Amino acid sequence: MEAESSLRAASCTLAIGPMNGNTWRSYRFVTEHGEHPSFFLEPANPPEWPAQFVQAGFAPLASYFSAINNDLSANDPRVESSEKRMADAQVLVRSAKPDLQRELAGIYAVSRVSFRNNFLYTELPEADFAALYAPVLPHTRPELVLMAERHGQCVGYLFAIPDLAQAARGESIDTFIIKTVAILPEPAFRGLGSLLVARAHKIGHELGFRRCIHALMFENNISLNISRHYASIMRKYTLYCKDLAR
DSSP states (O other): OHHHHHHHHTTOOEEEESBSSSTTSOBOEEEEOOSSOOOTTOOOOOTHHHHHHHHTTOEEEEEEEEEEESOTTOOOTTHHHHHHHHHHTTEEEEEOOSSGGGGHHHHHHHHHHHTTTSTTOOOOOHHHHHHHHTTTGGGOOGGGSEEEEETTEEEEEEEEEEOHHHHHTTOOOOEEEEEEEEEOOOGGGTTHHHHHHHHHHHHHHHTTOOEEEEEEEETTOHHHHHHTTTOEEEEEEEEEEEEOOO
């Protein structure tokens, strides 16, 4: 393969794909489609592409999941204690301002710290981060973007968006997508992720949504542990790699 030859010529020893540059952009294949239609911002690929990677000598490197919650009124028994813990830590949770552009600085600051140890993380300048969000912001519901603050500083957030793929199919939009949950890794904020997800479900239910998709969670990420209390897996994805040193 020409790509492998170019990588070897550049002294690369491992090829990872599919990936559009880094994990801030599109990457991984859908490998178990399930019965649910594609949702907004979800990667898509013909079913034969993963097999072509395997035939070329690639092997699975990491697995990811999306899950769906069909009952937004369901309660997580852990939330009450989390609410008390956050109150004791003086953490306040609010919906985002209507001008979401004004929230991006706090979202970026938390993302840099929260994702720093994530699998395959690479640093992204703030201007590039804002550019990635720019096409999406006009389609959000600010009520579904939650900001957690202590003493006026952002310490966590949840970013959710309506499933615009439903509208593209001519359906009414009754589903929203939790795209990202990020919390500063400090003991005082333990349980904040569960609280944000519970709040998002409650707000979504009040806004008239019927379902929520927890999108694209890494197999070892804390978000998957939170999701298990509400949702069932609807789709699986795989990232592949090939050893070029052989």
